[in-house]
Amino acid sequence: MTDSKLSTFDRKDGSLVIAHVLFAFGALLIGGIAGMLQGMVKGGTITLPAGIGYYELLTAHGVLMALIFTTYFIIGFLYSGVSKTLGGSLLPIARKLGWWGYLLMSAGTLIGVVVILLGKASVLYTFYAPMKASPWFYIALALVVIGSWLSGYGIFYQYRKWRKTNNGKLSPLFAFMSVITMLLWQIATIGVALEVVVQLIPWSFGWVETVNVVLSRTLFWFFGHPLVYFWLLPAYICWYVVIPKIIGGKIFSDALARLSFVLFLLFSIPVGFHHQLMEPGISHFWKYLQVVLTFMVVIPSLMTAFSLFATFEQSGRAKGAKGLFGWVKFLPWKDVRFFAPFMGMLIFIPAGAGGLINASNQMNAVVHNTLWVTGHFHLTVATSVALTFFGITYWLIPAVAGRVLTPRLNKLGIVQTIIWVVGMFIMSGGMHIVGLLGSPRRTAYNTYDDHPDAILWMPYHVAMAVGGIILFVGVLLLIYNVVALLKAPKGETEYPLGEVSEHAEPTPKYLENWKLWLTVTVVLILVAYTIPFIDLIGNTTPGSPGYVTW
Amino acid sequence: MLAVFLLVLGIMTFGTGFAPPNEHIHRIDPTKVSETPPFDKPQLTKIGENEYKAAMVAYAFGYDPAEQMEIPAGATVHFEITSSDVVHGFQIPGTNVNVMVTPGEISHVSHTFEKPGEYLILCNEYCGIAHEMMKTTIVVK
Amino acid sequence: MHEDRSASKSHGAPSAPEAKEQSLKGTFASVMLLGAFLAATWIGVFILFVARD
Numbered sequence: 015m016t017d018s019k020l021s022t023f024d025r026k027d028g029s030l031v032i033a034h035v036l037f038a039f040g041a042l043l044i045g046g047i048a049g050m051l052q053g054m055v056k057g058g059t060i061t062l063p064a065g066i067g068y069y070e071l072l073t074a075h076g077v078l079m080a081l082i083f084t085t086y087f088i089i090g091f092l093y094s095g096v097s098k099t100l101g102g103s104l105l106p107i108a109r110k111l112g113w114w115g116y117l118l119m120s121a122g123t124l125i126g127v128v129v130i131l132l133g134k135a136s137v138l139y140t141f142y143a144p145m146k147a148s149p150w151f152y153i154a155l156a157l158v159v160i161g162s163w164l165s166g167y168g169i170f171y172q173y174r175k176w177r178k179t180n181n182g183k184l185s186p187l188f189a190f191m192s193v194i195t196m197l198l199w200q201i202a203t204i205g206v207a208l209e210v211v212v213q214l215i216p217w218s219f220g221w222v223e224t225v226n227v228v229l230s231r232t233l234f235w236f237f238g239h240p241l242v243y244f245w246l247l248p249a250y251i252c253w254y255v256v257i258p259k260i261i262g263g264k265i266f267s268d269a270l271a272r273l274s275f276v277l278f279l280l281f282s283i284p285v286g287f288h289h290q291l292m293e294p295g296i297s298h299f300w301k302y303l304q305v306v307l308t309f310m311v312v313i314p315s316l317m318t319a320f321s322l323f324a325t326f327e328q329s330g331r332a333k334g335a336k337g338l339f340g341w342v343k344f345l346p347w348k349d350v351r352f353f354a355p356f357m358g359m360l361i362f363i364p365a366g367a368g369g370l371i372n373a374s375n376q377m378n379a380v381v382h383n384t385l386w387v388t389g390h391f392h393l394t395v396a397t398s399v400a401l402t403f404f405g406i407t408y409w410l411i412p413a414v415a416g417r418v419l420t421p422r423l424n425k426l427g428i429v430q431t432i433i434w435v436v437g438m439f440i441m442s443g444g445m446h447i448v449g450l451l452g453s454p455r456r457t458a459y460n461t462y463d464d465h466p467d468a469i470l471w472m473p474y475h476v477a478m479a480v481g482g483i484i485l486f487v488g489v490l491l492l493i494y495n496v497v498a499l500l501k502a503p504k505g506e507t508e509y510p511l512g513e514v515s516e517h518a519e520p521t522p523k524y525l526e527n528w529k530l531w532l533t534v535t536v537v538l539i540l541v542a543y544t545i546p547f548i549d550l551i552g553n554t555t556p557g558s559p560g561y562v563t564w
Numbered sequence: 565m566l567a568v569f570l571l572v573l574g575i576m577t578f579g580t581g582f583a584p585p586n587e588h589i590h591r592i593d594p595t596k597v598s599e600t601p602p603f604d605k606p607q608l609t610k611i612g613e614n615e616y617k618a619a620m621v622a623y624a625f626g627y628d629p630a631e632q633m634e635i636p637a638g639a640t641v642h643f644e645i646t647s648s649d650v651v652h653g654f655q656i657p658g659t660n661v662n663v664m665v666t667p668g669e670i671s672h673v674s675h676t677f678e679k680p681g682e683y684l685i686l687c688n689e690y691c692g693i694a695h696e697m698m699k700t701t702i703v704v705k
Numbered sequence: 706m707h708e709d710r711s712a713s714k715s716h717g718a719p720s721a722p723e724a725k726e727q728s729l730k731g732t733f734a735s736v737m738l739l740g741a742f743l744a745a746t747w748i749g750v751f752i753l754f755v756a757r758d
Contacts (some may be wrong), residue, residue: 069693138690142596145692146668147651183692227594227651227666292662294590295671296661309568319739339733363739367746374572374747377754379660379730383653450753452657454688454738460696465684467657523747558667561649563624563692568743575751660757 021507024103027093028414030112032500035407036092037120038083039496044127045078045251050089050482053441055459057479059471068406068458069564071368074127076139078393079374080129080241081125081158084518087403088248089115089165092192094414095251099186100176106166108223111168115161122157125150138456140238141214146560152210155383159203159210164198178208184521187268188255188511195247195276201535202283205236217560224557228295229550231415235286236543243282243311245395247275251316251401252355256406257322258512260352261345263329265512266321269521274314274321275527277435280535281311284542291378301375307542308373315366316460322359350427350509351419354405358398364392368446383456386449387479389442397438401431404492411499412507420502426495441481580582586598594667597621608633614679618702622652622665625694627685634703640676641702653688654696664689679705 048071054060055068062068093112095106104112129135135151173193177185185193216222254271258264265271287304290296294424331339346352368390372381381387408427420451449455453471462468524530597603606628609617618641621628625668627645635641643656645665652665656675663671677683687698 040620067693069690069695072690136693142651142689186719227668229717231651231666244704290664293664294666294671297589305572309572316736316739320732320736323735324729328727330731336637338734339743342730347569363742363752364746367743370568370743371750374751375575376660377575377750380750380754380757382662384657414691451656454655454686456690456695457688458696462684462697462699464684465699465701469686491696518685534641553591553668556593556595558594563650568747571747571751658757660754 021025022416022472023094023414023507024097024401026095026417027104027111030109030116031090031097031414033116034086034093035411036496037116037123038086038090038403039493041078041082041086041123041491042197043324043493045075045083048075048451049079050486053479053482054271056457057476057480058459059476061229061459065135067136067501068134069138069456069563070122070130072456073130073136073138077126077130080139084395084399085119085158085162085243088195088244088282089162091248091251091403091406091410092169093165094410094509095188095255096172096192097512099188099511100172105172105175110259110515111164112419113166113169115163115165118161118164120159120161122159123328124154125157126154129154133564140234142234143214143225143227144216144558144560145564146218146562149215152215152218156207156210156215159207163178163200165218166200169193170244171197172313172439184523184526185376187265187271187499187509188251188273191251191275192227192246192524193257194279195244197532198247198279198282199244201539202240202244205233206238208234209237217234224559226550226553226557228293228383229547230552231290231293232286232296232543232546235289236283237286238289239286240282242395243278244392245399247278249355249399250274251356252406253322253359254319255357255512256510257352258325259408260331260349261326261329263325263332263512264515264520265519266324266328266515268514269519269525270317270321272521272525276318276319276531278311280529280538281307281314283535284538287542287546288373288378290381291375294545295550300542304542305373305375307538309370312366312370315362319327348424348428350424350431351405351409352427354408354431355402358401359397361393361399361401361435361438365390366397368393381449383454384449385445385453387457388455389445389449392438392445397434397442401434404431404434405494408499409507410509411496412502412505413509415500416504416506417499417502418505418507419499423495423498423502426491426498430488430491430495434493437481437484437488439481441478442486444474444477444481448478568702576638590670590672592646592670594647597646603646608635611642616641618643620654622647622687622698624649624652624692625631625687625698627698627700628656630638630700632703634699634705635677637680637704638676638678639700639704640673640674642674643697644672645669646669646670650691651689652691654685655688656683658683661685662688677702680704 052071066265098409117406129148129151135147137147141147169192173189213225215229217225231248285304285308287296287301288308291301330344333344335341336342372378408419451471452467592600593616603621606619606621611617615637616639622645647665647667655662659675661673661675663673665671681704683702685700685702
């Protein structure tokens with residue numbers, strides 16, 4: 015079905031999208047303040063006033079950035095594309111589910127932030143047992159997760175109705191990818207839901223004395239790895255579906271794009287052990303098996319890189335580009351809707367390289383729990399994904415709110431992107447190097463009694479603080495831009511959706527065979543986790559009581 | 565991509581020498597650490613020509629034994645560590661010693677200290693308010 | 706409909722009349738560079754790992 019390019023975005027749906035986007039940026043702002051302060055503390059430039067702990071700030075920073083900013087933006091963005099491509103507006107039930115999800119998540123977020131700032135949950139966003147937070151912290155998290163499930167059901171509902179009324183035709187690419195993303199999320203969150211509801215809440219309330227620590231960690235990382243793909247896949251949706259339109263080109267291959275997303279569904283989940291490589295309690299064999307599966311999930315990202323290069327090159331050559339890299343000049347560098355996501359793509363190269371290293375079994379010992387890891391995820395989620403989301407915002411808000419992106423705002427967007435990249439280069443660059451030198455992550459200011467190793471780290475910590483301040487300036491400019499977009503001149507903005515290239519192979523129907531792919535997904539999870547879980551659950555050694563060590 | 569795979573597979577084949585730590589799963593009651601040998605008396609013990617065993621306990625916020633551990637250069641130490649409270653880390657910067665210390669489990673990692681010096685052992689897993697101060701050292705003469 | 710179901714063409718190999726539009730030499734070069742970067746960083750840390758043992 016073709017929507018007229020300039021058909022107005024449904025107003026009611028627009029409100030839902032804007033609500034999510036604004037909440038996301040609100041979380042980014044508060045999380046950003048925390049982050050900047052942390053950097054300055056580690057760099058030795060400030061000490062925090064009494065009543066604010068470093069680890070409280072760190073918990074808030076992690077939760078707001080990695081869980082709230084991301085989830086809200088993603089759901090808002092996905093709903094916008096589902097509304098646009100699956101009929102031009104959301105069905106009433108889908109929209110209701112969207113709002114109920116929003117309500118529950120927001121209730122959870124507010125409770126969580128309050129509990130954290132009251133100092134009752136300085137357990138960081140991974141909340142590892144047996145550190146025991148207030149039960150309200152876990153309840154808050156549960157509300158956020160359950161809310162997100164409702165949001166997912168809204169998308170599934172709209173999709174299923176569309177498929178029924180369109181006789182099982184191949185779905186629009188954006189919608190297909192959105193369904194994969196929310197399916198991935200639905201399955202992944204089972205792990206953390208079990209951990210929080212079955213293990214942690216009863217234990218935190220005191221109804222149960224002890225908790226099985228390794229089991230809780232394993233359930234968390236069952237969730238924690240696919241979480242990063244939940245972040246990444248919406249960025250990929252932009253790269254696959256939106257960017258070709260913005261550069262005046264075509265989608266290189268619909269089939270390859272769908273295949274990559276299917277591979278993400280299959281291989282993002284049965285890999286949690288690569289976050290537990292240095293832990294006791296899990297055998298070598300299972301760690302290695304999950305490392306092999308982890309390397310499999312690298313493949314769809316490599317496919318994506320190929321597809322993007324090919325899209326750019328095809329589009330450039332169609333406009334007359336010559337030579338090996340002539341097509342680079344034909345890309346719209348001055349358009350923030352391209353430039354910001356492109357910088358995200360570029361930075362995904364070192365980001366992914368770092369990830370490959372992290373997952374490499376025993377090599378993980380070089381980087382585990384050092385600032386290298388922090389450097390890595392500030393490239394992946396805080397740059398590749400974040401810059402893509404920022405880039406999306408510059409057309410999304412105008413498109414759904416009936417405004418236009420002015421040349422001035424476009425320019426400010428480019429500036430904001432550059433500030434971000436510079437700040438991140440300094441901060442994350444410093445983190446990678448000092449991590450290799452051994453400096454630990456999640457650690458407040460220290461010199462370990464002036465140990466020579468620790469003294470060596472200080473200049474890098476200072477660089478990190480400088481980078482963090484620059485990034486915060488970037489956050490402020492972004493917030494300004496977002497507010498300005500909401501007040502921009504009225505007009506029609508196109509929702510950019512790419513068309514598939516004429517040269518592309520037709521897409522095989524089996525790529526949309528949900529029964530098949532869900533079965534394979536479940537089988538892989540069972541293979542990777544059944545025996546380790548049986549071993550962990552059958553453990554007769556007593557569990558651990560709770561501790562409040564802060 | 566396959567080349568990448570093969571590289572890692574290659575590593576695993578000589579993995580018996582270079583495997584991730586904690587080969588052997590070894591459990592303990594986390595509330596009875598101070599009563600369970602060898603953690604009832606955390607200490608460094610010589611077990612061979614240039615070989616030592618170090619039974620250690622991680623706690624918020626330090627490591628037992630509190631007494632300074634000293635070994636000659638070239639010695640191999642087999643660390644055996646558990647936690648009496650929350651999850652901690654055990655990392656020696658500049659080496660590949662980097663393991664998690666989880667209550668209910670015992671961590672095993674070994675290292676040969678070729679060069680003399682005072683090596684920092686620090687906790688790299690957030691464990692509470694004084695996490696950044698949690699450390700000890702081992703002196704290699 | 707977004708998708709065209711025109712006769713399929715293989716993505717990589719340039720064929721005579723369509724060669725201009727279909728050339729993916731730049732893509733190939735880019736992918737090779739990417740692979741080299743991944744290999745170089747991985748090997749770098751691998752060397753560090755082996756050296757520290």
